[in-house]
Amino acid sequence: MTLFEYFQPWEFSPVFVVVWLCVFVFYTCAIINTQAVDKIAKFYWQAISFYLGLISIYVVSHTYVDYLSQYMFWVHRLQHLILHHLGPLLMVLGGMEMMRRGLPRWWPRWSKLPIFIKWPFESLYKFLQHPVIAPVLFVGLIYLWLIPSIHFAAMLSKQLYYLMNWSMLLDGLLFWWLVLGPDWKGEGKGFKTRLLMMLVVVIPQQLLGAYLTLSSTAIYDVYDVCGRAWPISPMSDQIYGGIITWIPASMMSVLGLVLVLRRRLNFQKREANESS
Template sequence: MDHSGHGTTMDLPPFTLGRGLAWSADPFFLVACLLGLALYGWAVVRLMRRGDKWPVGRTVSFFIGVLSIGLMMCTGLNDYGMVMFSVHMVQHMVISMVSPILILLGAPVTLALRALPPAGRGRKGPRELLLMLLHSRYMRVVTHPLFTIPMFIASLYALYFTPLFDYLMSSQVGHISMMVHFLAVGLIFFWPIMGVDPGPHRPGYLMRMLELFAGMPFHAFFGIALMMASTPMVTTFQNPPASLGVDPLADQNAAGGIAWAFSEIPSVLVLIALLFQWYASEQRQAKRTDRAADRDGGKELEAYNAYLASLHAPGK
């Protein structure tokens, strides 16, 4: 039985792109994606009706990020990902490394803080609760590099190289929990590095780059380990349905190649985003410096003019 709830996997035909992209929705992720899009859209509309602007690029980025989750979890990719290591690895990499980057560039927390109305004096509404969460000790811990980098690494090695993966894949709840974990780990790893939203940890740009590259080599090593393995390493994918015509070892090697490649692609995307953010920050700082210099220069000019006027005053 397919543990994601789409029926049996024993009669799955050989994988093709068309079959992988066919509609086959996981109810949990379908509802979650639709809810996320609806809430974001509501917030944007609320700002527009109020006369405030919200960057179109952020909206597009968020929507593509959520749709990328839907593509992984609400199509045939989710069915094939239950029995093919390579397809599962595509799901894992997109949900943990592509979707979080796009969602974070959409600045959903900033949008929520701007769109949610204050609850009023002495009361706590959604906006106040969100602010409390952002400033909580819990958030400071889970977004600290000493937590995010080990968690990012452990999500690969501690999951795939232990019986935990097989246990989670044995039930629908376990499978959903694992995918939610991938998304959450990706969000907390990339948020302090290139997220637009305010957060407890916001180091300088050079430090952010170091944090990014601290985790990626382990990601590449994981992919290489799968590619070089001479025996299947995950029980779940050791005996794929005969109808697929898949060699489990070759499929595992392909999964390793996918994991290795994804350690490079998101790194480049995040690095580009960081450089743009760094440049924009420098431009804003330069403008503030120029305005301060103009103000100081204006005061000096006024003082000099006053001095000249005093020289020509009667009795001087």
């Protein structure tokens, strides 16, 4: 296989390409616009983080990795780790809110939209971003798509497969936006909630990962039904997949915890400087 073939999408998805191109263009325009107004603005690490997130999500959704994810359980777990945990976190840390400044002039401003359009979206958003609902949804989606019968259907039907991956990506973005988005600068209000949210999502993920890793039977027969990308025993495939669900996924929460603490400390330092 040539390098070009590795980067070719297994199933070409125009929706994904258009959305990802728009996000890329708007963010890049935002950086250029900000630089033009404020020459000393520095956001190298933010830009790196954002593009890294954007590219990693593209790679797992629209290249040879997507093919492997459909025919190898552990690659599928890796794909979801990036779609749901790492990619969205990198994008949120990269200052996704900056994108606003890159939108073209004719783009309708949210605040100017009529109430009957805004209301349903805003109430849905409020519901999804409720500090109790959001962690439940974050962990719930991981469990939901791993229920053997649902997992079977999702791997066999193209539409369900897309629904699964889009739901993971959107939920990942929403969750990390809630925890580390620009709405919280490090104030005391909301600090404990964020710490708690990071902690409560760890345990169920570890339990699930441990269950998959230590289970003595193959749980997902869809990979035997559809065939694996290369010869590997079903048990090793499941163990690798379990470990990916277990360790890196919970380490992401630790990373989230550190980032929440850091933001709080920086905020306190700034406060102390201002008062002195």
